[in-house]
Amino acid sequence: MKVPAGHYLILAAALFTTGLVGVLVRRNLIVMFMCVELMLNSVNLTLVAFSRIHGGLDGQIMSFFVMVVAAAEVTVGLALIINLFRLRASVDADDVHSLRS
Amino acid sequence: MEHALTPPAGSVIQLAWLIPVIPALSAGFLLLAGKRLGKIAAPVAIAAIGASFAVSLLVFGALRAEPEHERTFVVHLAQWLDIGPLQVDWNLLVDPLASVMLLLVTGVGTLIHVYSVGYMHGDERYPRFFAYLNLFAASMLILVLGESMLTLFVGWELVGLCSYLLIGFWFERRDYAGAAKKAFVTNRVGDVGFMLAMFLAFSAVGSLSFTQVLPAAEGLAAGTAVAIALLLFVGATGKSAQIPLYVWLPDAMAGPTPVSALIHAATMVTAGVYLVARMSPLFSAVPDVGMVVAWVGALTALLAALIACVQRDLKKILAYSTVSQLGYMFIAVGVGAYTAGVFHLLTHGFFKALLFLAAGSVMHALHDETDVWRMGGLRKHMPVTFATSLIGWLAIAGIPPLSGYFSKEEILAAASETPGAMPVYVIGLVVAGLTAFYMTRWFVLIFLGPERFGHNIHPHESPWSMSGVLAVLAVLAAGGGLLNTSAEGGWLHHWLEGSVVAFHGEVHPLGHTALIALAMVAAVAGIAAAVALYRRVDAQGAPRFPGWHRLATNKFYVDELYQLVLVTPGRMLSDALSVFDRRGIDGAVNGIARGTAGLATLGRRTQTGYVRSYALATLLGALLIAGLFYAGSWAASAWIG
Numbered sequence: 152m153k154v155p156a157g158h159y160l161i162l163a164a165a166l167f168t169t170g171l172v173g174v175l176v177r178r179n180l181i182v183m184f185m186c187v188e189l190m191l192n193s194v195n196l197t198l199v200a201f202s203r204i205h206g207g208l209d210g211q212i213m214s215f216f217v218m219v220v221a222a223a224e225v226t227v228g229l230a231l232i233i234n235l236f237r238l239r240a241s242v243d244a245d246d247v248h249s250l251r252s
Numbered sequence: 253m254e255h256a257l258t259p260p261a262g263s264v265i266q267l268a269w270l271i272p273v274i275p276a277l278s279a280g281f282l283l284l285a286g287k288r289l290g291k292i293a294a295p296v297a298i299a300a301i302g303a304s305f306a307v308s309l310l311v312f313g314a315l316r317a318e319p320e321h322e323r324t325f326v327v328h329l330a331q332w333l334d335i336g337p338l339q340v341d342w343n344l345l346v347d348p349l350a351s352v353m354l355l356l357v358t359g360v361g362t363l364i365h366v367y368s369v370g371y372m373h374g375d376e377r378y379p380r381f382f383a384y385l386n387l388f389a390a391s392m393l394i395l396v397l398g399e400s401m402l403t404l405f406v407g408w409e410l411v412g413l414c415s416y417l418l419i420g421f422w423f424e425r426r427d428y429a430g431a432a433k434k435a436f437v438t439n440r441v442g443d444v445g446f447m448l449a450m451f452l453a454f455s456a457v458g459s460l461s462f463t464q465v466l467p468a469a470e471g472l473a474a475g476t477a478v479a480i481a482l483l484l485f486v487g488a489t490g491k492s493a494q495i496p497l498y499v500w501l502p503d504a505m506a507g508p509t510p511v512s513a514l515i516h517a518a519t520m521v522t523a524g525v526y527l528v529a530r531m532s533p534l535f536s537a538v539p540d541v542g543m544v545v546a547w548v549g550a551l552t553a554l555l556a557a558l559i560a561c562v563q564r565d566l567k568k569i570l571a572y573s574t575v576s577q578l579g580y581m582f583i584a585v586g587v588g589a590y591t592a593g594v595f596h597l598l599t600h601g602f603f604k605a606l607l608f609l610a611a612g613s614v615m616h617a618l619h620d621e622t623d624v625w626r627m628g629g630l631r632k633h634m635p636v637t638f639a640t641s642l643i644g645w646l647a648i649a650g651i652p653p654l655s656g657y658f659s660k661e662e663i664l665a666a667a668s669e670t671p672g673a674m675p676v677y678v679i680g681l682v683v684a685g686l687t688a689f690y691m692t693r694w695f696v697l698i699f700l701g702p703e704r705f706g707h708n709i710h711p712h713e714s715p716w717s718m719s720g721v722l723a724v725l726a727v728l729a730a731g732g733g734l735l736n737t738s739a740e741g742g743w744l745h746h747w748l749e750g751s752v753v754a755f756h757g758e759v760h761p762l763g764h765t766a767l768i769a770l771a772m773v774a775a776v777a778g779i780a781a782a783v784a785l786y787r788r789v790d791a792q793g794a795p796r797f798p799g800w801h802r803l804a805t806n807k808f809y810v811d812e813l814y815q816l817v818l819v820t821p822g823r824m825l826s827d828a829l830s831v832f833d834r835r836g837i838d839g840a841v842n843g844i845a846r847g848t849a850g851l852a853t854l855g856r857r858t859q860t861g862y863v864r865s866y867a868l869a870t871l872l873g874a875l876l877i878a879g880l881f882y883a884g885s886w887a888a889s890a891w892i893g
Contacts, residue, residue: 174867183863248861 159200166193180232180242184225191221256463259325259346264314268327268346270307271354272393272407275300279387286379293379297386298365304393305358312351323348323750326399326463333402337458343399345462349594349751352744353396353526356601360518361389363721367609368510370717371616375508381421385514388414392519396526400460401450404527408446408491411520412439418515419507431506438500442490449483452476462530469534481534481541484527485548492524493575494582495552499811502571509612512567516574517605522597525578528585529594529752535585536753542586543672549582550679555808557686561693562804565622566611569694573648574604576683580663583680587673589666590752591736591745596659598744599732603647603656606725610641613718614698617711624694628790629703633711636719638699640726645695647729649688650775655732660684662736664771665764669757681774688778693786702790 166189173186195214202210236242259265278300282293289296315323324347333340365385372381391414395407413436420432454460456476457468469477488494493501501521505512515521528535528545535542553576560572577600584593615622617634631638647654650661664684667677705711713719736742806812858869 171871175864175871178864244863247863251859251861 156200156204159196159203163193163196163200166190166196178244180235180244183244184228184232188221188225191217256324256326256345257322259327264307264310265325265346266327267307268311268344268397269329271304271311271358272390272397274304274307274390275386275393276390279383279390282379282383282386286383289379291378293382294365294369297382298362298369300386301358301362301365301389304389305355305362308351308354308358311346312355315346315348315351321750338454338460340400340402340460342403343461344397345399346397347751348747348749349526349529350396352594352598352747353522354393356522356598357389357392357396357518360601360605360725361385361392361514363724364510364514364518364605364609367513367612367718367721368508370715371510371612372508377421381418381508384414384417384421385510388418388514388519392523395523399462401453401462401465402460404530405446405450408487408523409443411491411523412436412443415439415504415515415520418511419504421507421511425506428506431500431503435500435504438497439490442487442497445483445486445490449480449487452480452483456480466531466533469531469537472534472537474538477534477538478541481531481538482544484531484534485541485545488524488527488582489548490524491527492521492578492582493552494524494548494578495555498552498556498575499814501575502568502807505565505567505571509567509608509615512571513605513608513612516571516608517601521574521578522601525581525585525593525597528582529590532585532590532752536588539588542588544586546583546586546667546670546673546676549579549584549586550676550683551579552576553579553583553683554679554686557683557690558804559807560690561686562801564624566614566624566627566694566698567608567622569624569690570604570607570611573607573687573691574600576687577604577648580660580680580683583667583676584663587666587670587676587755587757588753589663589755589757591748591755592659592662592666594748594752595736595742595744596663598735599647599655599659599729602725602732603644603654603729606640606644606722606729607648609718609722609725610637610644613637613714613722616714616718618705618709621705621709624697626705627698628701628705629699630711631699634699634713636713636722640719640722641695641699643726643730645691647732648691649779650684650771651779652772653733654730655728655735658733658736661768661771665767666755666757668767671758681770684771685774685778688775689782692779692782696783696786697789701786701788704790 170186170188170190170193173189174183177183177186195217198210198214198217200210202208202214232242235247239246275297278297282289282296286293315325324345327344327346329342329344332342365382368381368385372378375381388411391407391410393407395404395411398404398407416432416436419435420429423429423432450460453465456472457465459465472480490497501516504515507515535545556572556575556579560569560576563569563572577596581593581596581600584590584596613634614627614630614637617630617637618627621627643654647656650657652658664677664680667673667680670676734743736744803809
């Protein structure tokens with residue numbers, strides 16, 4: 152069965168929107184973080200889909216870069232969250248607003 | 253001025269630098285260590301000025317040993333300024349004029365130091381007082397020894413500073429601190445004249461050294477010479493308290509009495525007369541300026557003498573008397589009789605120091621009473637002060653054979669022998685009578701007549717350190733006339749020949765004897781009038797000429813005039829500038845700061861600290877950019893299409 156390329160793009164848009172809404176409305180830092188990952192992966196999906204449509208390899212190589220950066224980002228991000236939890240005993244993003252004006 | 257020589261190797265003259273340096277070092281030492289020294293400060297200070305006096309005597313002796321007309325020496329100490337054509341060295345000019353000034357400053361200065369031991373006894377800033385006295389003497393000695401206008405000016409300024417420090421010595425009292433400021437500011441006005449004179453002299457001659465400026469004085473363009481001489485005289489009116497800058501001197505009485513004696517007799521006020529005498533080749537080249545000097549001197553002498561006649565404060569009477577006597581000196585140097593001016597400077601130094609210290613002794617006995625109307629009858633209680641004051645009084649009144657007679661006589665003779673100076677002579681004669689009058693009033697009200705002080709006051713003679721000084725000064729005031737018994741043949745006249753320009757006058761048709769008789773009549777009339785008026789008064793009677801009395805008591809409203817013409821507009825100007833400074837300049841700076849802060853407050857509102865709002869902002873930004881791209885591509889396609 153051959154899936155048309157447009158479907159990949161629609162799925163990617165749906166995933167991106169889910170991630171975006173999640174980042175905006177959720178307060179749990181872990182969930183927000185996972186939503187960011189979801190957005191990154193939806194972009195990866197888009198890149199791969201366009202790569203397939205155009206028959207080039209640029210998009211696929213780009214998606215590898217994104218994965219590497221995302222992996223690095225995850226290590227730093229999780230370390231930050233763990234330290235924040237040790238400090239505040241909470242992973243609620245709204246509890247961390249000491250930089251407010 | 254005769255040709256300047258370098259002192260021979262090994263000569264005492266080489267040591268002249270010690271004269272100002274010893275008291276200056278002592279002053280520095282006392283300022284640093286004074287608190288620990290306490291009472292030891294006085295012997296240190298006296299030893300310093302005494303040593304200075306000893307060196308001055310040695311230098312004087314060495315000068316006398318040199319052959320006549322070869323007595324002007326320049327002692328090179330160090331290089332100071334070397335800026336293109338401007339070459340100024342630390343050089344000392346040791347000549348007969350400087351040597352007599354040195355002896356006056358250090359000699360009378362030493363006596364005043366000794367007197368201060370008793371007078372300042374128990375003052376909380378005792379060591380500091382002696383440090384300032386030493387510094388004052390050192391400054392004056394620099395002024396006297398300076399070989400160029402600039403080194404003289406260094407001493408000139410230091411003298412001004414010291415007068416400020418000493419007049420305001422009891423600065424806890426606001427009016428005393430004000431008097432100190434007044435003296436300083438008034439002197440600064442004169443200093444501007446001096447500085448301009450220096451600039452002019454440098455641009456005309458290319459040097460500030462006396463050994464170069466004075467010989468060049470004859471060859472200066474007439475306008476330049478007149479301007480330099482006039483500007484120098486402006487400087488001299490500041491230091492020597494002449495019209496229009498005399499107002500600081502009477503207020504300078506705020507300082508302790510030994511300071512008054514020092515300022516009025518040995519240092520400071522004599523500086524202006526000394527300056528004119530030092531620059532005598534310049535002044536004699538422009539006789540018109542000399543007449544201005546003589547007229548200013550005569551008017552100052554008259555004005556101050558009139559004010560002195562009605563003052564009640566025993567020190568203020570003496571202060572106005574000093575202004576008046578300085579006027580005499582300027583009459584002398586104005587008509588070109590520089591020797592007579594210096595002679596009166598010396599004798600005045602003796603008898604005015606004596607009178608001031610006697611006044612201090614009287615105040616000491618009467619618990620700092622200064623009103624002559626609350627004195628009287630002190631003859632019995634203070635025999636030494638009485639006897640020495642008697643000599644001082646007769647000396648200043650011009651009674652022969654005391655010193656004041658000779659010097660005043662010489663000045664009057666010089667004025668009468670100068671063509672065109674007849675009015676000056678007449679004023680001088682009137683002032684001679686007035687001087688005799690107000691000094692007799694001073695003397696009679698203090699020492700004779702009934703006792704007008706309170707019954708609970710028991711006056712006593714001052715300690716020997718004070719009365720002994722009075723005795724020494726009395727001897728000087730009595731015998732000072734021997735320095736120059738006659739205008740042509742006197743010792744001082746001969747001694748100063750190499751330093752100042754000789755006087756050339758025409759013999760007055762009346763003849764010398766008649767002039768002496770006139771001066772004597774004026775003096776005796778003044779004394780007789782004052783004795784008749786004040787001999788038996790036991791309370792202050794109503795003034796005989798009330799309007800006149802009020803005018804003179806208020807010092808002819810000169811201070812009020814200065815207040816109105818200078819001080820008030822000056823204050824208004826500075827008030828306006830102060831408003832501009834606060835509203836205009838500060839306002840602009842503060843306004844910018846406030847604007848920045850306001851903008852920053854707006855920006856701060858966006859910083860909520862919530863991650864989601866930042867995320868939303870990022871999203872909106874991304875949408876905006878995407879929208880712009882879309883709109884851009886749409887517009888581009890529409891335009892192409």
